[in-house]
Amino acid sequence: MNMLIYIFLATSHICLIIAAHYFGYLKAHNPQNLHAIEKTIMWVHTLCLVLVIMITIFNVWNGYLLFTNQTVIEFYGNRQSASDAKRGGRSWKPPFNLGFFSNIQQVYGHYPSIWMMLMPTTELLSSNGHEYTTIFGPATVTNPTGQRQPDDYESDSDVRIVGQ
Secondary structure, eight states: OOOHHHHHHHHHHHHHHHHHHHHHHHHHGGGGGOHHHHHHHHHHHHHHHHHHHHHHHHHHHHHHHHTTOHHHHHHHHHHHHHHHHHTTTTTOOOTTTTOHHHHHHHHHOOOSSSSHSSSOOOOOOOSSSSEEEEEEEEESSSOTTOOGGGGGGGGOEEEEEEEE
């Protein structure tokens, strides 16, 4: 997520610099007599603008996943579970969604300010990557290697709630 924010800032910066230069040039010159270099600058500006729009959409999507504490795969699985629950007249919430601030802290760790999360750090996260907190309580990954075993294909989930 940090990389996407940095790419967004860089492409936005380039777009603004090119736009300021280019539109200042157009005020001083006749737009009908554009030379090849000005056409190239305009093409680069348009390309950067398209990149900014695409990265913005991608950042919004990843921000939603961060704020709800889901992966893309979990999102599609949870969407089906929510649809099934709605048809059954039940309410449903993603199991790892602990709330806005808790979700951010699970991904980035505990920081005194939001801006500190964007800075590189060597601080370890509070999670070890195998044990997580869910809305049902602590959970652990049953196959911590992440490699699927032949008998795993028959199981419903690789996550089990501790104590069950």
